[in-house]
Amino acid sequence: MKIDREEIKKIALLSRLDISEENMGTVEKALNDVLSYVAELEELDLEGVEPMAHAVPLYNVFRKDEVIPSLPHDLAMQNAPEEEDGYFKVPRVIQE
């Protein structure tokens, strides 16, 4: 499977990354090198194999329903690039 420039642009938009025209060639080669290497997985017989997302089987990790201190609001806002009245401020989302 080969990934072409159109596909890379689509993926870049989904990833919120901007790939310049001059970098496109390098990115295309690097991505295809890796994708053709990992294509070896097609050689494996995976029929009926249960996918494994985690190495340690832990299910339903519960804790007591108790209020414990968490990060205070002002500390959570400490690294905000822009803030107003204790909220994160961003550029307009819905255009007028």
Added chain:
Amino acid sequence: MTIHELHQKLVAKELSAVELTNAVIAHKAKTEPTVHAYLADSHEQALAVAAKVDEKIAAGEVISPLAGIPGAVKDNICIKDQQATCASRMLENFVPPYNASVVEKLTGEDYVSLGKLNMDEFAMGSSSESSAFAKTTNPWNADYVPGGSSGGAAASVAAGSAVWALGSDTGGSVRQPASYCGVVGLKPTYGNVSRYGLIAYASSLDQIGPVTRDVTDAAIVLNAISGHDHRDSTSIPGERPDYTKALVNDVKGLKIGMPKEYFGEGLNSEVREALEKAAKVYEGLGAEIVEVSLPTSKYALSAYYIIALAEASSNLARYDGVSYGLRVPADNLVEMSTKTRSQGFGAEVQRRILLGTYVLSSGYYDAYYLKALKARRLIKNEFDSAFEKVDVLLTPTAPNTAFKFGEKINDPLSMYLEDICTTPVNLAGIPGISIPAGFASNGMPIGMQLLAPAMGEEVLFRTAYTFEQACPECNKIASIGEVTL
């Protein structure tokens, strides 16, 4: 200069913690211009803790084995009010408002940290060359990379600018640099050490681990940082043993498996010779060497990269310029995020996000991600069967010794191949340790990897410790790493 030796000196009042800390700071000032292991210093805080430890010693109080011994922490682990940049422009000005769980635990032990250590950007790399801020060199020879992504951790310990360090290991990032720098690096069982406060790369694989001068020190640091944590839902419940009790110089009757797939083509001949010699040493000490086969291991690197990059693309989606980290202003939200991410992330991080997004995207999920998760199951099952026959597995840590700067940075795939022996271990969640096993003809260190079943750190320590006692010449220190106290 090990934790356990220095602890004895502190307790015997041959040396004060402040004197020790000052000595290591002075040594660091000499090594840093060449090694560049650190991204930031915290000498004042270090000396303040050291003074507190000296007061405890003077008052006759019992101090913890780590108390007052200067170490350092990889820059993706959060220490409150100290920068955590992940060696990325994205987090250049990020100051965590909280401590990672490991840092909280270490604070309870009166740990001394001299600063934050360089790494590959967001822990993505095998040479530390992808750091946005510093070029860490190998203390054995500055023309060579220290390995990665915990290159600063391994280089600082090898250079003596830290007695111990914390790194993180997603696909070999503690073990491979430890191997390249001739020190000990441990990746604990997934879930043994809390990941709370470790800036995420691939959450189902990430694990914090110690880098130390010897195996005893690795056990001391693991004692300090392991344990259940309710803030990490993947943390394994229950008490942890005292790992230093496992430091037993005896492998009689132990079955050590050598998986033939790890000794195939692509393995450097000097690395092979060193490990075959190590196997002979074990045999001479009464262990039984067994050949085993892990045929799916060959596919582990592919499965690893698909899974790690998929998780990375999801984890790094949070860097959008909204709540913390870099923000590049723009007229609308999408443009702001796109500009922020394109300027804030380096080339390798961007490549990995693109690949991760691709393998998760509609139409390709089944072809890549799902296949990789199934392959992961087979790899885990094979380790399980191997551990029914043997107690420990012995493999190379990396197929080669350290390479030179620039050799692989423009060919990502060749860089990924350096992780071929370490990535299966993260997929299976089992513990692995890299210990020094000799030197190549160019003087660079060779690492041996030992693996055990999940929560089998004790047998790892015993096996590693026994070899260390049998091969003192393997534990030679780089000349730059000799510290005058």
